[in-house]
Amino acid sequence: QQQVKQSPQSLIVQKGGISIINCAYENTAFDYFPWYQQFPGKGPALLIAIRPDVSEKKEGRFTISFNKSAKQFSLHIMDSQPGDSATYFCAARTAIAGNNRKLIWGLGTSLAVNP
């Protein structure tokens, strides 16, 4: 119930293509879904996030699509660039009362964008 399942494990995309990474969850108490980007040797950097009251959020070339009934959300990277090559993690947070704000993480997707 506390898991976030992420796929694919790795992805190769040509420059200019669309990268799509999917995540699924079971716990309906999750209320916040961020995506993090991590370059080798660096900490995860918050990329974009969504709450379940909207179905889509777009920031530049990055879009989150959220399907509440299917309990799935996905990251779309439009016009993928070699500089986007990194590991991408989806995560989720529960809306439990109190000060619990831990993030539950997916296993990560290693994205390589070929020039």
Added chain:
Amino acid sequence: EPEVTQTPSHQVTQMGQEVILRCVPISNHLYFYWYRQILGQKVEFLVSFYNNEISEKSEIFDDQFSVERPDGSNFTLKIRSTKLEDSAMYFCASSFERYEQYFGPGTRLTVT
């Protein structure tokens, strides 16, 4: 732009030794976290800290671990007696309110 900082970037220690990992969260943030990432694996939650006390901890965070905010700016993670399996990247994160957590660059802990 404010950022979370962590020191040291790499710590090598012998099994059984104590280590202290240090973090300086973003200055106006109220919530603080430690996560770890074993090489090639997912990020795992360790502990969250708010209002000078632990608000939640995972099953990983046993009696060997402790956290402290000693001076209002630093946030530390102490491992009393390190084990080989403690070798990982340790990330500190902070947030102002309920949602956006910002991560530091991490400390690579190697236990030999």
